[in-house]
Amino acid sequence: MKCDFVIDNSAGDCGKGKVVYSLLKNEKYTHCVRGNGGDNCGHTIYHNDHKFVTHNIPAGVFFGLRSIIGPGCVINPKTFMQELTELSDAGIDCKSVKIAHNAHVITEQHLCEDADDTKIGTTKRGIGQAYRDKYARTGIRAQDVPQLKEYLCDFYEEVFSASDSDTFLYEGAQGFSLDIDHGTYPFVTSSHTTLAGALLNGLSYKHIRKVFGVSKAYDTYVGAMKFQPDNNPELISIQKVGKEIGATTKRIRQCNYLNIDTLIKSLNVNGVSDLIINKMDILQQVNCWKIIVNNEIIDLTSEDNFKSYMNNIPTIVSNNIKVIYSYSEKNI
Ligand code: IMP
Protein backbone atom coordinates (compact mmCIF):
# COMPACT_ATOMS: atom_id res chain seq x y z
CA MET A 1 0.00 0.00 0.00
CA LYS A 2 1.12 3.55 -0.73
CA CYS A 3 -0.18 6.83 0.65
CA ASP A 4 -0.11 10.39 -0.66
CA PHE A 5 -0.45 13.17 1.90
CA VAL A 6 -2.00 16.61 1.59
CA ILE A 7 -0.87 18.97 4.33
CA ASP A 8 -0.99 22.75 4.77
CA ASN A 9 2.18 24.87 5.05
CA SER A 10 0.53 27.82 6.82
CA ALA A 11 -2.33 28.38 9.27
CA GLY A 12 -4.90 26.36 7.34
CA ASP A 13 -7.31 27.67 4.72
CA CYS A 14 -4.85 27.34 1.85
CA GLY A 15 -7.18 25.19 -0.24
CA LYS A 16 -6.48 21.61 0.85
CA GLY A 17 -10.08 20.69 0.02
CA LYS A 18 -9.59 21.73 -3.56
CA VAL A 19 -6.26 19.89 -3.89
CA VAL A 20 -7.67 16.74 -2.29
CA TYR A 21 -10.70 16.84 -4.55
CA SER A 22 -8.69 17.18 -7.74
CA LEU A 23 -6.29 14.41 -6.70
CA LEU A 24 -9.23 12.11 -5.93
CA LYS A 25 -10.73 12.95 -9.28
CA ASN A 26 -7.60 12.44 -11.34
CA GLU A 27 -5.63 9.73 -9.56
CA LYS A 28 -6.64 6.23 -8.55
CA TYR A 29 -7.12 6.12 -4.78
CA THR A 30 -8.92 3.39 -2.86
CA HIS A 31 -9.08 5.07 0.58
CA CYS A 32 -9.24 8.62 1.92
CA VAL A 33 -8.20 9.38 5.49
CA ARG A 34 -8.40 12.23 7.95
CA GLY A 35 -6.05 11.91 10.90
CA ASN A 36 -5.98 15.07 12.99
CA GLY A 37 -8.40 17.64 14.41
CA GLY A 38 -12.16 17.44 14.30
CA ASP A 39 -14.97 19.66 13.09
CA ASN A 40 -12.85 22.76 13.65
CA CYS A 41 -11.82 22.48 10.01
CA GLY A 42 -13.93 23.39 7.03
CA HIS A 43 -12.93 21.94 3.68
CA THR A 44 -14.67 23.70 0.81
CA ILE A 45 -15.38 21.30 -2.02
CA TYR A 46 -17.17 21.88 -5.32
CA HIS A 47 -18.81 18.67 -6.48
CA ASN A 48 -21.29 18.41 -9.37
CA ASP A 49 -21.70 22.22 -9.30
CA HIS A 50 -22.63 22.14 -5.62
CA LYS A 51 -20.57 23.81 -2.90
CA PHE A 52 -20.01 21.52 0.07
CA VAL A 53 -18.18 22.42 3.29
CA THR A 54 -17.11 19.24 5.09
CA HIS A 55 -15.96 19.31 8.70
CA ASN A 56 -15.56 15.67 9.74
CA ILE A 57 -15.85 13.41 6.74
CA PRO A 58 -12.95 12.90 4.30
CA ALA A 59 -13.55 14.02 0.71
CA GLY A 60 -13.26 10.43 -0.53
CA VAL A 61 -16.97 10.18 0.25
CA PHE A 62 -17.71 12.13 -2.95
CA PHE A 63 -16.13 9.31 -4.94
CA GLY A 64 -17.51 6.37 -2.96
CA LEU A 65 -14.05 5.55 -1.56
CA ARG A 66 -13.53 4.08 1.87
CA SER A 67 -13.39 7.34 3.85
CA ILE A 68 -11.90 6.97 7.29
CA ILE A 69 -11.74 9.28 10.29
CA GLY A 70 -8.48 8.08 11.85
CA PRO A 71 -7.39 7.50 15.47
CA GLY A 72 -5.65 10.90 15.61
CA CYS A 73 -8.95 12.73 15.15
CA VAL A 74 -11.48 13.92 17.68
CA ILE A 75 -15.10 13.51 16.72
CA ASN A 76 -18.31 15.25 17.70
CA PRO A 77 -20.99 12.56 17.17
CA LYS A 78 -23.68 15.20 16.69
CA THR A 79 -22.00 17.19 13.90
CA PHE A 80 -20.78 13.93 12.35
CA MET A 81 -24.34 12.61 12.10
CA GLN A 82 -25.55 15.98 10.80
CA GLU A 83 -22.90 15.95 8.10
CA LEU A 84 -23.81 12.40 7.09
CA THR A 85 -27.45 13.45 6.75
CA GLU A 86 -26.57 16.56 4.75
CA LEU A 87 -24.37 14.59 2.36
CA SER A 88 -26.92 11.79 2.01
CA ASP A 89 -29.70 14.31 1.35
CA ALA A 90 -27.55 15.78 -1.41
CA GLY A 91 -27.33 12.35 -3.03
CA ILE A 92 -23.87 11.38 -1.80
CA ASP A 93 -23.51 7.70 -0.92
CA CYS A 94 -22.07 7.60 2.62
CA LYS A 95 -21.89 3.87 3.26
CA SER A 96 -18.09 3.88 2.92
CA VAL A 97 -17.62 6.33 5.83
CA LYS A 98 -15.75 4.80 8.78
CA ILE A 99 -14.41 5.98 12.15
CA ALA A 100 -11.42 4.45 13.91
CA HIS A 101 -12.73 2.85 17.10
CA ASN A 102 -10.00 4.59 19.10
CA ALA A 103 -10.64 8.15 17.84
CA HIS A 104 -11.60 10.36 20.78
CA VAL A 105 -15.00 11.93 21.27
CA ILE A 106 -15.87 15.59 21.83
CA THR A 107 -18.49 15.77 24.58
CA GLU A 108 -21.06 18.40 25.59
CA GLN A 109 -18.80 19.19 28.54
CA HIS A 110 -15.91 19.95 26.16
CA LEU A 111 -18.15 22.25 24.14
CA CYS A 112 -19.32 24.09 27.28
CA GLU A 113 -15.74 24.72 28.38
CA ASP A 114 -14.57 25.86 24.93
CA ALA A 115 -17.53 28.25 24.67
CA ASP A 116 -15.79 30.43 27.27
CA ASP A 117 -12.51 30.72 25.35
CA THR A 118 -11.32 34.25 24.68
CA LYS A 119 -7.56 33.69 24.95
CA ILE A 120 -6.88 31.60 21.82
CA GLY A 121 -9.80 32.48 19.58
CA THR A 122 -10.73 28.84 19.04
CA THR A 123 -13.48 27.60 16.76
CA LYS A 124 -15.36 26.66 19.98
CA ARG A 125 -15.70 23.05 18.90
CA GLY A 126 -14.22 21.58 22.10
CA ILE A 127 -11.05 20.47 20.32
CA GLY A 128 -8.49 21.40 23.01
CA GLN A 129 -10.61 19.89 25.77
CA ALA A 130 -11.06 16.60 23.90
CA TYR A 131 -7.32 16.26 23.30
CA ARG A 132 -6.63 17.31 26.91
CA ASP A 133 -8.78 14.44 28.17
CA LYS A 134 -7.25 12.04 25.67
CA TYR A 135 -3.77 12.74 27.03
CA ALA A 136 -5.02 12.78 30.63
CA ARG A 137 -6.34 9.27 29.86
CA THR A 138 -9.83 10.24 30.93
CA GLY A 139 -11.34 10.54 27.43
CA ILE A 140 -14.21 8.74 25.76
CA ARG A 141 -13.52 6.95 22.49
CA ALA A 142 -15.71 6.36 19.45
CA GLN A 143 -16.14 2.71 20.50
CA ASP A 144 -17.81 3.92 23.72
CA VAL A 145 -20.62 5.74 21.84
CA PRO A 146 -23.49 3.40 20.82
CA GLN A 147 -24.61 5.81 18.06
CA LEU A 148 -21.25 5.41 16.30
CA LYS A 149 -21.10 1.61 16.49
CA GLU A 150 -22.11 0.93 12.90
CA TYR A 151 -19.31 3.16 11.56
CA LEU A 152 -16.41 1.76 13.54
CA CYS A 153 -13.28 0.29 11.98
CA ASP A 154 -9.80 -0.75 13.08
CA PHE A 155 -7.32 1.54 11.36
CA TYR A 156 -4.47 -0.94 11.77
CA GLU A 157 -6.51 -3.51 9.83
CA GLU A 158 -7.36 -0.93 7.17
CA VAL A 159 -3.69 -0.24 6.57
CA PHE A 160 -2.08 -3.61 7.05
CA SER A 161 -4.69 -5.72 5.31
CA ALA A 162 -4.73 -3.38 2.31
CA SER A 163 -3.38 -4.89 -0.89
CA ASP A 164 -0.20 -3.79 -2.67
CA SER A 165 -2.22 -1.98 -5.29
CA ASP A 166 -4.27 0.05 -2.78
CA THR A 167 -3.53 3.76 -2.56
CA PHE A 168 -4.58 5.99 0.30
CA LEU A 169 -4.96 9.76 0.24
CA TYR A 170 -4.40 11.50 3.56
CA GLU A 171 -6.41 14.71 3.95
CA GLY A 172 -4.65 16.94 6.49
CA ALA A 173 -6.44 19.53 8.59
CA GLN A 174 -5.34 22.96 9.86
CA GLY A 175 -1.72 23.76 9.03
CA PHE A 176 1.91 24.01 10.03
CA SER A 177 1.59 27.30 11.99
CA LEU A 178 -1.27 25.78 14.00
CA ASP A 179 0.68 22.62 14.88
CA ILE A 180 0.83 22.02 18.64
CA ASP A 181 4.65 21.70 18.53
CA HIS A 182 5.78 23.70 15.51
CA GLY A 183 3.17 26.45 15.41
CA THR A 184 2.81 29.87 17.04
CA TYR A 185 2.06 28.45 20.51
CA PRO A 186 -0.25 29.09 22.36
CA PHE A 187 -2.15 30.32 19.27
CA VAL A 188 -2.30 26.84 17.81
CA THR A 189 -4.70 23.93 17.65
CA SER A 190 -4.24 20.86 19.84
CA SER A 191 -3.22 18.31 17.21
CA HIS A 192 -0.23 17.45 15.04
CA THR A 193 -0.75 18.94 11.59
CA THR A 194 2.48 17.60 10.08
CA LEU A 195 3.37 14.53 8.07
CA ALA A 196 4.61 12.98 11.33
CA GLY A 197 1.16 13.63 12.81
CA ALA A 198 -0.36 11.81 9.86
CA LEU A 199 1.89 8.80 10.42
CA LEU A 200 0.94 8.70 14.13
CA ASN A 201 -2.43 7.33 13.06
CA GLY A 202 -0.72 4.05 12.31
CA LEU A 203 1.04 4.47 8.99
CA SER A 204 4.71 3.68 8.44
CA TYR A 205 7.32 5.73 6.58
CA LYS A 206 7.34 2.85 4.09
CA HIS A 207 3.86 3.89 2.95
CA ILE A 208 4.85 7.43 1.97
CA ARG A 209 4.66 8.25 -1.73
CA LYS A 210 4.07 11.97 -2.30
CA VAL A 211 3.64 14.81 0.17
CA PHE A 212 1.64 17.70 -1.27
CA GLY A 213 2.32 20.86 0.74
CA VAL A 214 -0.42 23.42 0.14
CA SER A 215 0.23 27.16 0.46
CA LYS A 216 -1.54 30.31 -0.56
CA ALA A 217 0.20 33.20 -2.31
CA TYR A 218 -0.33 35.17 0.92
CA ASP A 219 -0.90 34.17 4.55
CA THR A 220 -4.10 34.21 6.56
CA TYR A 221 -4.86 33.37 10.17
CA VAL A 222 -8.02 33.27 12.29
CA GLY A 223 -7.77 33.60 16.05
CA ALA A 224 -6.91 35.90 18.94
CA MET A 225 -3.29 36.60 17.95
CA LYS A 226 -2.45 39.88 16.21
CA PHE A 227 -1.47 38.84 12.70
CA GLN A 228 -2.49 41.54 10.24
CA PRO A 229 -0.77 44.94 10.64
CA ASP A 230 -3.18 47.88 10.99
CA ASN A 231 -3.94 50.39 8.26
CA ASN A 232 -2.45 48.46 5.38
CA PRO A 233 -4.75 48.99 2.37
CA GLU A 234 -3.06 46.20 0.36
CA LEU A 235 -3.76 43.59 3.01
CA ILE A 236 -7.32 44.87 3.42
CA SER A 237 -7.77 44.43 -0.35
CA ILE A 238 -6.33 40.92 -0.25
CA GLN A 239 -8.86 40.02 2.48
CA LYS A 240 -11.75 41.41 0.43
CA VAL A 241 -10.74 40.19 -3.03
CA GLY A 242 -9.68 36.80 -1.63
CA LYS A 243 -13.00 36.54 0.27
CA GLU A 244 -11.02 35.52 3.34
CA ILE A 245 -13.78 34.55 5.72
CA GLY A 246 -13.66 31.37 7.85
CA ALA A 247 -15.51 28.37 6.39
CA THR A 248 -16.41 27.08 9.87
CA THR A 249 -16.91 30.17 12.02
CA LYS A 250 -17.46 32.90 9.37
CA ARG A 251 -14.85 35.06 11.09
CA ILE A 252 -12.78 37.45 8.97
CA ARG A 253 -9.34 35.97 8.39
CA GLN A 254 -6.42 38.26 9.16
CA CYS A 255 -4.11 38.60 6.17
CA ASN A 256 -0.40 39.15 5.74
CA TYR A 257 2.25 38.64 3.09
CA LEU A 258 3.53 35.10 2.59
CA ASN A 259 6.05 34.23 5.30
CA ILE A 260 8.88 32.43 3.54
CA ASP A 261 10.64 31.34 6.74
CA THR A 262 7.55 29.45 7.91
CA LEU A 263 7.11 28.00 4.44
CA ILE A 264 10.67 26.68 4.37
CA LYS A 265 10.27 25.15 7.83
CA SER A 266 7.12 23.38 6.72
CA LEU A 267 8.74 22.10 3.52
CA ASN A 268 11.63 20.73 5.58
CA VAL A 269 9.68 19.21 8.46
CA ASN A 270 7.05 17.68 6.20
CA GLY A 271 9.43 16.53 3.47
CA VAL A 272 7.16 18.10 0.89
CA SER A 273 7.55 16.69 -2.63
CA ASP A 274 5.04 18.96 -4.39
CA LEU A 275 4.46 22.57 -3.33
CA ILE A 276 1.12 23.99 -4.46
CA ILE A 277 0.63 27.75 -4.31
CA ASN A 278 -3.05 28.60 -4.47
CA LYS A 279 -4.96 31.81 -5.12
CA MET A 280 -2.31 33.43 -7.30
CA ASP A 281 -5.16 35.28 -9.03
CA ILE A 282 -5.83 37.28 -5.85
CA LEU A 283 -2.33 38.79 -5.88
CA GLN A 284 -2.79 39.48 -9.60
CA GLN A 285 -5.97 41.40 -8.90
CA VAL A 286 -4.47 43.38 -6.03
CA ASN A 287 -1.20 43.62 -7.98
CA CYS A 288 0.92 43.07 -4.91
CA TRP A 289 3.86 40.66 -4.94
CA LYS A 290 5.35 41.05 -1.47
CA ILE A 291 6.74 38.36 0.81
CA ILE A 292 8.22 38.30 4.32
CA VAL A 293 11.74 37.01 4.82
CA ASN A 294 13.42 37.19 8.22
CA ASN A 295 10.69 39.58 9.48
CA GLU A 296 11.28 42.01 6.62
CA ILE A 297 8.91 42.77 3.79
CA ILE A 298 10.43 42.25 0.36
CA ASP A 299 8.63 43.65 -2.67
CA LEU A 300 9.15 41.35 -5.65
CA THR A 301 7.12 43.83 -7.79
CA SER A 302 5.86 41.38 -10.43
CA GLU A 303 4.34 37.94 -10.82
CA ASP A 304 7.38 36.81 -12.82
CA ASN A 305 9.74 37.78 -10.01
CA PHE A 306 7.45 36.18 -7.45
CA LYS A 307 7.52 32.92 -9.38
CA SER A 308 11.28 33.04 -9.91
CA TYR A 309 11.68 33.45 -6.15
CA MET A 310 9.31 30.57 -5.39
CA ASN A 311 10.83 28.34 -8.06
CA ASN A 312 14.18 28.83 -6.35
CA ILE A 313 12.94 27.68 -2.93
CA PRO A 314 13.49 23.95 -3.64
CA THR A 315 17.20 24.69 -4.03
CA ILE A 316 17.22 26.34 -0.56
CA VAL A 317 15.46 23.35 0.97
CA SER A 318 17.66 20.95 -0.99
CA ASN A 319 14.73 18.68 -1.67
CA ASN A 320 13.55 17.83 -5.12
CA ILE A 321 10.32 19.81 -4.89
CA LYS A 322 7.95 20.49 -7.76
CA VAL A 323 6.28 23.94 -7.56
CA ILE A 324 2.72 24.20 -8.89
CA TYR A 325 0.73 27.46 -9.19
CA SER A 326 -3.04 27.55 -9.05
CA TYR A 327 -5.27 30.41 -10.13
CA SER A 328 -8.99 29.79 -10.20
CA GLU A 329 -11.12 29.03 -7.16
CA LYS A 330 -12.39 25.78 -8.56
CA ASN A 331 -9.72 23.86 -10.43
CA ILE A 332 -6.04 23.03 -10.14
P1 IMP B 1 -9.26 25.13 17.83
O1 IMP B 1 -8.63 24.17 16.89
O2 IMP B 1 -10.73 25.29 17.61
O3 IMP B 1 -8.91 24.86 19.26
O4 IMP B 1 -8.67 26.59 17.52
C1 IMP B 1 -7.31 26.91 17.74
C2 IMP B 1 -6.82 27.86 16.66
O5 IMP B 1 -6.75 27.19 15.42
C3 IMP B 1 -7.72 29.07 16.42
O6 IMP B 1 -6.91 30.18 16.08
C4 IMP B 1 -8.57 28.65 15.23
O7 IMP B 1 -9.07 29.73 14.51
C5 IMP B 1 -7.54 27.86 14.45
N1 IMP B 1 -8.14 26.84 13.57
C6 IMP B 1 -8.61 25.63 13.94
N2 IMP B 1 -9.02 24.95 12.87
C7 IMP B 1 -8.79 25.71 11.81
C8 IMP B 1 -8.98 25.52 10.40
O8 IMP B 1 -9.43 24.48 9.92
N3 IMP B 1 -8.60 26.55 9.59
C9 IMP B 1 -8.06 27.69 10.10
N4 IMP B 1 -7.85 27.91 11.40
C10 IMP B 1 -8.23 26.93 12.25
Ligand code: MG
Ligand atom coordinates in the same frame (compact mmCIF):
# COMPACT_ATOMS: atom_id res chain seq x y z
MG1 MG C 1 -10.47 25.75 6.25
